[in-house]
Amino acid sequence: MKSLKKSAIATIINAALLSAAGTSISAFAAEEETAKKSNQLEVIQVTARKRVENAQEVPVAVSALQGDNLDAYSSAGMDIRFLNAKIPSLSIESSFGRSFPRFYVRGLGNTDFDLNASQPVSLVVDEVVQENAILKGFPVFDVERVEVLRGPQGTLFGRNTPAGLVKFDTVKPSQEFDGYGSVSYGSRGAVDTSGAVGGALTDRLSARVSLLWQDKDDYIDNQAPGFEAKDEQGGYTEKAARVQFLYEGDDFTALLNYHTRDLDGSPIAFRANVIKAGTNELVDNYENDVVYQDAASRSTQQVESEGASLKLEWELKNHTITSISAWESAEIYSRADIDGGYGCGFCGQDNGPGFVPFEAESADGIPDHDQLTQELRLSSNFDGDLNYQVGVFYFDEELTIENFNYNTADNGVLNGYVEQQQDTTAWAVFGSVDYVVSDDLKVTAGLRYSDDEKDFSANRLVGAPIPPVNLNLSDDHISWDLSANYKVNDDVNWYGRVANSFRAPSIQGRVLFGSEATTAESETITSYETGIKSDVLDGQGRVNATVFYYTMDDQQLTAVGGDTNTNRLINADKTTGYGFELDTQWVLSDELNATFNLSYNKTEIKDDSISIPVPDRVTLNVTDPINNSGFALLDGNSLPHAPEWISNFTLRYTKELADGNFFASGDISYRSKINMFLYESVEFEGKELIETGLRTGYTWSEGDYEYEVAAFVRNLFDEQQVIGAVDFNNNTGIVNEERYVGAEFKVNFF
Template identity: 90%
Template sequence: MKAMKRSTLATLINATLFSAVAGTSFSSLAAEEKTAKKSNQLEVIQVTARKRVENAQEVPVAVSALQGDNLDAYSSAGMDIRFLNAKIPSLSIESSFGRSFPRFYVRGLGNTDFDLNASQPVSLVVDEVVQENAILKGFPVFDVERVEVLRGPQGTLFGRNTPAGLVKFDTVKPSQEFDGYGSVSYGSRGAVDTSGAVGGALTDRLSARVSLLWQDKDDYIDNQAPGFEAKDEQGGYTEKAARVQFLYEGDDFTALLNYHTRDLDGSPIAFRANVIKTGTNELVDNYESDVVYQDAASRSTQQVESEGASLKLEWELKNHTITSISAWESAEIYSRADIDGGYGASYIPDFMGPGFIPFSSESADGIPDHDQLTQELRLSSNFDGDLNYQVGVFYFDEELTIENYSYDTFSTPNAGALNGYVRQQQDTTAWAVFGSVDYTFSDDLKVTAGLRYSDDDKDFVADRTLSPIGGGALLVERDVSDDHVSWDLSANYKVNDDVNWYGRVANSFRAPSLQGRILFGDDVTTAESETVTSYETGIKSDVLDGQGRVNATVFYYTMDDQQLTAVGGGANFNRLVNADKTTGYGFELDTQWVLSDEFNATFNLSYNKTEIKDNDLAVAVCAQCTVTDPINGSGLAVLDGNSLPHAPEWISNFTLRYTKELADGNFFASGDISYRSKINMFLYESVEFEGKELIETGLRTGYTWSEGDYEYEVAAFVRNLFDEQQVIGAVDFNNNTGIVNEERYVGAEFKVRFF
């Protein structure tokens, strides 16, 4: 224990010194050179991390923003929201549902739970509206102005379920200026990605913007299971989405109405039986990305529909601003898949593969009904003096119905007949009051303090009417509730005109959770609230006369009663547990550079070390893998000392963009490399389920030119340039079934912008 503490302290001190040296030495170098200001300086990045527009360099929060060319390059290839994985320090994203149900991890904190009732410690906020259910978080990314990632607890201003941080999307808003764009790309496997938007004035006070998306990809995965052979049976999708906004701008009043909708029809992510070599974490030698061996592939499907609306009203008074945000969100999903990823089973003579399949698993999950209502009302001061504040109230109401299905793959005469059904119903109400105060002690020192009281209540019923294992009918009711006071205290000190130092300590919580996936078990498990206290300090600096930006942060947090999900572990259901304590520490480096008139670059790096501290916490393990954790007398793996699942220690990203005037336009070429170190896929550690390091390289090159009020762009691009494929997710209760990352994607795009 003492050795660990010394190591932690040493790491924090070293990283702190590094960040300080990076900020001050570069600033000194710039001062010494006394070069004239250049026209190609980095732009000032405005963020709304604290619910008001501020310079990102002056906000005492570890925040990264992604916009412009890099955002366009990353989202090429019709990617869903997972394109953000490892593109920002300490952020990783994964999913076992494919293009829906993304799971976010920040500074190692996330949730591997695949149940549709799973809560997450990373919140997603789109246009100032929280997207609580994981299905809402999969909404396509298009016509987006900026992505912000706020690391560390954000409970004071953003509330419950933000102990790790939040991801924030701001879409392009209507304006009086007429503008828009249209783009179409074509790529590998017949993929088509089309999006466009147009907006402008309807009257001198009313403007509108319409944004559309259509994506389509052919099925390309062949099924080669004996007796079930089929060409192009999986892998495709059709995704449609739209957003319509109206903005009214009066003399001291604005109103913004936003309506959005999504429709996805496609295949779930492909599960592949025994795709991992036993005793290793390598793919089997005969792995083919466009082939599966499944006996239920023909019934695999995924449909998602969602829609929502929000109304933001803002009154500008003499010394205050009143803001009201009313919102409604709704989602439906049905996703059915061959979970074991193979064909046959051990109890069917001479019919099983690939590899050993103990039993067949074909299941589905659905949300037939979901409604989320939120209301926020806040008052912000606009004083010219040293003191400013904002206070507010927040209300959240969600009604959620979940259906879990199990199917008998080998039933006769109707293959795939229903043999298990559970209906979950959860009603959640939460409310909060919050406030934040800024005080300027001097021209150089500004301090912020925040406080929020939250109350959360869940009423839950799980009703099993059909059991696949003869368990019979079961009705279980549970109620959980809690309240919590979140707080934060931060300071920002201007070292000089180019360097800001900040420090922050914050506390937040994740509300109690329930898990009622009782198709194969009788337990409805609950988890108490988790609470986190985080300490961080860092430097934000503009260097080399505005041609460089170096932001560095070090942090340490402790989490009490962390909510963890024991996924699978020899049984096809999940259980919630609380870990006594979890600690995490690390550093983050986020930099941008104007290297010359023609070259721009970014580089970021993060280190996250997490550790579970609970001598008594133990979970069931996999059916066939090689477990490396200590095993107790009950055959359970002891988790004390393990890192958190899907928590890479290292994340890094590098981008380089070259632009050159050519004829009447500009030639450009850009590249990016992202790196994510190894991960544990489950709470316990094993050889097979240790995800390997993942490196992804992307390239994009093209030409832009203008004619009148139009700007044109043609580009070619490739994602996962070196076609690196490996297991990024797994199913452990049956056989060594794995999920493999996307293969190389090559495409071309044409885009036009008009004004």
């Protein structure tokens, strides 16, 4: 262990020395047409600090993704998980499929699959926090830019977050008439259609309408004896819309946003004994379009969500007042054959594939959900050296969760039902001060007071009776951050940042099988980072790097599965993380552009008393020490779904041809191995994942129209491996998306 730590630290030191020579991590995406015309990279503007700034001068580890790279990654009708391993230190996974994505930044995330699980990474869409993970699965379309802010956030954004923040900015209405239409067709009969149109309604009022429709046929056959069926799972129909109105007065603007989503499809496919015992390899006879399930015919997933926000902004002589009022609502019902097989070995029934101890068919639902948020900010616009922002934030969420269990042997008759109710109220005051010490040095200090309270109840209404569960948790915390940006020269900026934040107490009341809810007290984090952001080669390169270290006290962890189909919350005494992030962008020639990023994250649980139950099965090889109670000791383990290495490389070639442009682009993303659970085992160590994408096509213009035809492939080499698992029953796994080949036609109009 000591030699490993020295090696990692040495790697970080080397990265720091490299950054001193002019490398750093930064926002890497730019509109490539500008780059081609000027043979220089465009200045990237971000709103990471609630105002438009040059990304190279922001003392925050922020990456931005937009333009051609964003289009290429989201090809193939992908949901938000397409961002996985595309940005340094960011990974995303889900055991629900196209809904309930779980984000991880610098190794910090939450594997909890219950629908009230809190996450240490926030998603903010058009300045509105999407707290519940169901809201985070909203489709990505007509998006102008994605920003990822790494490290604790909260003194500028309404909802505090200890790990980081993913921020989406959609295309807004304007007085200029424009829009687009796009349609693609690909593998398994998948159709992906989206479009938008916007422009002026009056000389002060403009509007934009954005639409999405995606459809994919069921393609997974069920070959369980007695349950054979063709094309029973794998398909979906996804519809979404966004309507925005923008009023622009002399000193006042108002932006109204309404959005809605409707998903009808299949849950992610669980596959029993898909992992070869004693290894982390897929079984030899694995087929992506085949399952062996006795409850597949009842598997379904429906998601509906809608929301609205109103942003009002007043420009005064020396100040700007901003008000953002928002409402979000979501409903979901997701039912699946969790054991991924058929029969019950412990019941003496025929079972398979492999040995399936018992049946597990369950569902989770949200019949009622409402989130209300209100943010009010005052920002100064002084000409002098001192400026500030102050604000207040209010959050209210009412959430009803239903947990169902079914008797598969009796045609899926309901035999367990729990209703959970969680009401969360939070408020905060926050602010930051920017001070220009000199022409080269700027410092920023931020402070936030947060108060969170949760009221929770759970009742088992079907099944063995248990006493009702009633809990109330609350806490408050003062978060802070201090940062500085020093202009070394016209092309190089050095920054440093120290930040502290927290996550309020959490409740896990999934008492479908157990009889007690579990809680976790607040976690707090203090993070240190420094880096250099630089433009090199006369603006033809952008090479940036950051090194960081953090300590988290009382980290909230979720013991998923183990000896039963449930979740338990625990706190680890301390967790540490350290690493580096490298982000680069290059104009190699008038016709060739490239990006490359790399991140290293080392996480470690430091608690010699923490342990969790593990499955007692001979087919599972747990490598952690086991105590006298049969529990795995977690001290020294890395966090689950926390890859040490993430890397991504893109290359785009454009050549004038006839009256248009031929283009070809490729990307390769790499994610190193992961632990799928808190404990470590041979079978549940996810292998390294490498995925490659290609896209080629032709663009041309005619009058006020720009056309594009393209062919593309995602996961070019059809890398198939287990990316998630269920451990309480058998070696049940979730496998990543297969190779996807498609063609697209797109038109932009002005």
